[in-house]
Amino acid sequence: QWDELRSIVRWISPTKDHVHAVLVLLAIRSLGKSKTAIQQLPLEFQRPEPAVIYMMSQADNVVPSVRELSAEAFSLTEEALSIHEDFNLAQMLQGENAPGPRSDHAS
Secondary structure, three states, X not given: OHHHHHHHHHHHOOXXXXXXXXXXXXXXXXXXXXXXXXXXXXXXXXOHXXXXXXXXXXXXXOOHXXXXXXXXXXXXXXXXXXXXXXXXXXXXXXXXXXXXXXXXXXX
């Protein structure tokens, strides 16, 4: 399994920005599930992914690691959260949701 993972990483050739974006995403993603945190946000941002996106841009003191992201890494992190709001891969693998068109996320 480790060799497979290393092979995939070599194949995608992530940049430092990609790796940084993933690490920050993993560090801050769970804040969107904190009821204490999201209750302090405007109503329209009181769902997990929108809450984290809001905190990234409007309350970076709550997620200071985003301050160190490049513009590209910030955008990648934000996009990953937006996609995850509409489509959760883990839920699909468990049969909880089905993949749909990604036209909303096309660049």
